[in-house]
Every structure is written in structure tokens, then in C-alpha cells.
Amino acid sequence: MLCAISGEAPREPVASRKSGNVFEKRLIEAHISEHHTDPVTGEDLATEDLIELKSPNVVTPRAPSFTSIPAMLSAFQNEWDALVLETHTLKQHLAQTRQELSTALYQNDAATRVIARISKERDEAREALSNVTVSGGGGQGDAMQVDGQGLPEELAALVDETQKELFGSRRKRPVPAGWASGDAISNYDIAKTTDSLFPGSSCIAVNEAELVLFGGADGTAGVYSLAQGKVLETFNAGSAVTSTAWWGERALIGTSTGTVKVFSNGDEVAQIGSHAGAVTSMSLHPSGKMLATAGADKRYAIHELTTFKTVSQVYVEAEITCVSFHVDGMLFFLGSSDGNIRIYDIKTGAKMAELETGAPVADLKFSENGTWFAVVQQNSSSVAIWDIRKQAAIHTLESGSPVTSCSWDYTGTFLAIAGTGSVSVQQYTKASKSWAELVRKAAPAKDVAWGGKAENVVALNPEGGLVVLAAV
Incomplete structure (x- = not known):
């Protein structure tokens, strides 16, 4: 049926x-x-x-395929394979889900930490703002710093006076007596090397008395005498030393905490500025009465050295890597991590021009002729000589190894170049309008400076010691 x-x-x-x-x-x-x-x-x-x-x-x-033991074993094998594949897939999904959950938890934790930090900074800023007294005339209290403000009238007048004096006398001043000649420099050799004095050092400053100021990553700085061949004094900067300069007989030391400390006779006499990050560079105004500092916080500040107060500050579009006053003191140049050189009017804080170099700027130094400045770019084996009037590079000097820094002598004729493989000196001959390399020594260096009367070239080696090139 x-x-x-x-x-x-x-x-x-x-x-x-x-x-x-x-x-x-x-x-x-x-x-x-x-x-x-x-x-x-x-x-x-x-x-x-x-x-x-x-x-x-x-x-x-039953279907014919299930009527024998081999057929049943094959069916069981197929079922087992399917079960194993399903288990493997489930494990994969479980691992992926755990990873996604871990990532989500990490992001949530990071967001919570950021919110907590921002809230703390906001509360601190509100508290600091509530403690600021804004007053006019001769009132008491701290003056609020205004982004992009110009210099006070007395300092602006000082800038004008300094520029007028230096510009008028620059071309007439003679080469100091006893200044080293090109022939003498061409015979320089490595005359002295020191052990590692301050490990982690990145910069040096040499004054007329041939005292070398530098410091290390542990916050210890000191003054080394080239004449006596020893460290005369040491002082504690509190954190890693990132920049150095001489202010007469006083030592200026920039630190990784964003402050500049002033030392006299081994004692700390003042603390300047407060960058949100390390002080990357600083430059002393030709008048000797103002100091410019730049930091990783994309800000440069002008400080009056009489009162040690910040009188102006300007934020820029990129991290500042190096700064330099024009030798006449009117213009202020900044090298940045974005490969641009920004030129500011120091009196008003207004940007005058912006020059593109094509790579992050590692160092920038002005020649005493007032028209040229040398530019060092990161990982470049050459130094570009720029003309401020043409706003373009007019010469390129090869070093043979990546350049770290450079330094002009007082006459603007010789340029010392520090590189990862050597220290060299280039000379410009005005009659032939050409450059020539006078000397090159295989001494890796992180920074370089001229000694008194160009009688020696002082270089900082990667270990934190000194290498001196001089006549032997």
C-alpha cells in the first residue's frame, strides 16, 4: 500500500x-x-x-552505505573529522574574541589614564590661574605671560641700540691680533684627548678663557680648563643636561625638565623658564642681557637676565630643534623638526619669513659677516651655507660623514664641522669666492667649538670626553 x-x-x-x-x-x-x-x-x-x-x-x-562495518567506520571518521574542524573553529573564534576583549580593555584603561591626567592638569591650571594677580602700572604680583607678545619698551630699545651699534661697526672691525691663519689651521692635529668626563653629553660651550662647559645625562655638569687639563668645578643640574652656554663668567645649563639653571662659581644663583619638556636649544642675545630658550613643547621664550623673568613667548607649528640670534640681534632664527627655518622679529614676536630645507634641522649657526648662516640637517653628510639676503643656499660643504653640528670662528672665515666620523675645518677665500678644506681628522664628534683666537678646535666625542685639535 x-x-x-x-x-x-x-x-x-x-x-x-x-x-x-x-x-x-x-x-x-x-x-x-x-x-x-x-x-x-x-x-x-x-x-x-x-x-x-x-x-x-x-x-x-538503512541506506546501503550503512550495512557494513567498513562503511560505518568511514561514516564515524567523517563525523569525527567534522567535529574536530568545528572544535578548531570554535577555538579560533575564542582566541580572537579574547584578543578583541584585551584590546578593548587596554584602550579603555589608556583612555581612563588620559582623562585622569588631563583632569589633573586642568585642576592645576585652574589653581595656578587663581593664584595669579593681574595688575596694571606698578602693581605687585606675577605678570601673566601672553603668547606671541612683543618685548617691553626698554628691551625693544635695547635691541635697536645693539643692532645699530653692531651693524655699523661689523664691516670695519679688524681681525684680532694673533688670530690663527689658514696655514696654521691646516697643520692642526689631535693634540689632546680626555677620558669620558660627563657620559651622555650632547653639547659644549667654550669661552675666551678656554673653559669648556658641558654636562651629562645624569645631571652633573662641569667646567674643564684646556690650559690646566682638568675639571675645575662641577655642579648638579638636577636632570640631564641638554644645552649649555656661557654668559660672561656664568654658566647657563638647559635641562631635560624644561628649565635653565644659572651657576656662578659653582653655586646655583637662578633658575629660568619652564618649558613643558626638555630645553632643546638656547641662544644669548648679542647685548648679553637677554636669553632665548626653545623646548620640545614647540615654544620659544625670551628671558631678561637682569631679573631672570620671562618677558615674551611664542608658539610655533613644529618642535624646535635649534635657535640662534642674528649677530646684530634684531632677528631670531628657529630650526624645526619639520625641516623649516622660521625667522622672527625679536621685538614684536611676529614671523618674518619661513625657509624650507627639506629635512629636520639639527643645527643653525650665524657667521660674523652678518649675511651667512650654516645649516646642518639630520643624517646629512653636508653643511649648507645660506645667504639671508637671497633666502637660499649658496654653498654646500661635504664632510664625508653625517654632520652633527658646526661652529663659525669670530672672523667668519673658518667653519668647524663635527660629524659622526670626523672633525674638519673649512675656509672661505673672499678673493676667489671659494671654499677649501684645511684639515680633517678621524675623530667622531657630537659638537664642536672654537678655542681662543682660533688656536684650537674643541670637539665633544660620543663618550662624553673632549678631543682638541691644535698645532703640535
Whole structure:
């Protein structure tokens, strides 16, 4: 007895009163509900016309593939493989979910820390602002620093006076008596080397008395005498020394905490500025009464050295890597990590020009002729000589190894160059308008400076010691 619709033995057989055909109950009921006819004869048919039939349960035989032990083992193997693959996929999804959860938790923790730090800085700024007294005339209290403000009138007048005096006398001044000649410099050799005095040092400053000022990464700085061949005094800067300069007989030391400390006879006498990050460079105004500092916070500040107060500050678009006053003191040059040199009017804080060099500027030094300045770019083996009037590079001096810094002598004729592989000196001859290398010694250096009357060249080696080139 087979179903007239499916052709298989029905589980619940029913028969039509009208045609006598046998059907599977669920199939014929579905057909009637949709068509109301007998699927075989096409006559009208209702569910009341169906008669249930009694028949024994039919056991469907297994498929032929499951009738032998090898076939069953193969089926079990397939099931096992599918189970293993599913387990592997689940483990992969679990590991991915754990990683996503870990990343989300880390980001949430970082965001929470940033919010907490910003909230703390906001509260500190509000507290500091509430303690500031803004007053006019001769009132007491700290004066608020204004971004981009110009210099006070008395300092602006000092800038004008200094510029007028230096500009008028620059071209007429003679070469000092006893100044080293090109022939003498060409015979320089390594006359002295020292052990590592201040490990981690990055810069040096040499004054007329041939005292070398530098410091190390541990915050210890000192003064080394070239004449006596020893460290005369040491002092604690509190944090890593990042910049040095002489102010007469006083030592100026920039630190990684953003301050400049002033030392006299080994004692700290003042602290200047407060950058949000390390002091990357500083420059003394030709008048000797102002100091410019620059920091990793994209800001330069002008400080009056009489009162040690900040009188002006300007923010720029990129991190400042080096600064230098023009030798006449009117203009202020900044080298930046974005490869641009920005020129500012020191009196007003207004930007006068912006020069593109193509790579981050590592060092910038002015020649005493007042028109040229040397530019050192990071990872470059050459020094570019720029003309301030043309605002373009007019000479390129090769060093043979990546240059770290450079230094002009007082006459503006000789340029000392420090590199990772050597120290060299270039000379400019005005008559032929050409440059010539006088000497090059295989002494890796991080910074370089001239000694008194150009009688020696002092270089800072990577270990924190000194190398002196002089006549031997």
C-alpha cells in the first residue's frame, strides 16, 4: 500500500471515499487545504471524505552505505573529522574574541589614564590661574605671560641700540691680533684627548678663557680648563643636561625638565623658564642681557637676565630643534623638526619669513659677516651655507660623514664641522669666492667649538670626553 502522492509507504494512511486512492495523511490534507480536489482524479475532495486506515508500522531500511562495518567506520571518521574542524573553529573564534576583549580593555584603561591626567592638569591650571594677580602700572604680583607678545619698551630699545651699534661697526672691525691663519689651521692635529668626563653629553660651550662647559645625562655638569687639563668645578643640574652656554663668567645649563639653571662659581644663583619638556636649544642675545630658550613643547621664550623673568613667548607649528640670534640681534632664527627655518622679529614676536630645507634641522649657526648662516640637517653628510639676503643656499660643504653640528670662528672665515666620523675645518677665500678644506681628522664628534683666537678646535666625542685639535 503506497501513497498516491509520494509513492512511498505512508506512516498515517488515509483513503478517499470517492476515488478509493490511498494517501499520506499530512500530504493529502496539505493538498486539500490549498486545492480542495483529489490529486489523482481532480474531483472535489474535503477532509471529511478521508477514511483512516489501520496498518502496521513500516520500518525504513538503512541506506546501503550503512550495512557494513567498513562503511560505518568511514561514516564515524567523517563525523569525527567534522567535529574536530568545528572544535578548531570554535577555538579560533575564542582566541580572537579574547584578543578583541584585551584590546578593548587596554584602550579603555589608556583612555581612563588620559582623562585622569588631563583632569589633573586642568585642576592645576585652574589653581595656578587663581593664584595669579593681574595688575596694571606698578602693581605687585606675577605678570601673566601672553603668547606671541612683543618685548617691553626698554628691551625693544635695547635691541635697536645693539643692532645699530653692531651693524655699523661689523664691516670695519679688524681681525684680532694673533688670530690663527689658514696655514696654521691646516697643520692642526689631535693634540689632546680626555677620558669620558660627563657620559651622555650632547653639547659644549667654550669661552675666551678656554673653559669648556658641558654636562651629562645624569645631571652633573662641569667646567674643564684646556690650559690646566682638568675639571675645575662641577655642579648638579638636577636632570640631564641638554644645552649649555656661557654668559660672561656664568654658566647657563638647559635641562631635560624644561628649565635653565644659572651657576656662578659653582653655586646655583637662578633658575629660568619652564618649558613643558626638555630645553632643546638656547641662544644669548648679542647685548648679553637677554636669553632665548626653545623646548620640545614647540615654544620659544625670551628671558631678561637682569631679573631672570620671562618677558615674551611664542608658539610655533613644529618642535624646535635649534635657535640662534642674528649677530646684530634684531632677528631670531628657529630650526624645526619639520625641516623649516622660521625667522622672527625679536621685538614684536611676529614671523618674518619661513625657509624650507627639506629635512629636520639639527643645527643653525650665524657667521660674523652678518649675511651667512650654516645649516646642518639630520643624517646629512653636508653643511649648507645660506645667504639671508637671497633666502637660499649658496654653498654646500661635504664632510664625508653625517654632520652633527658646526661652529663659525669670530672672523667668519673658518667653519668647524663635527660629524659622526670626523672633525674638519673649512675656509672661505673672499678673493676667489671659494671654499677649501684645511684639515680633517678621524675623530667622531657630537659638537664642536672654537678655542681662543682660533688656536684650537674643541670637539665633544660620543663618550662624553673632549678631543682638541691644535698645532703640535
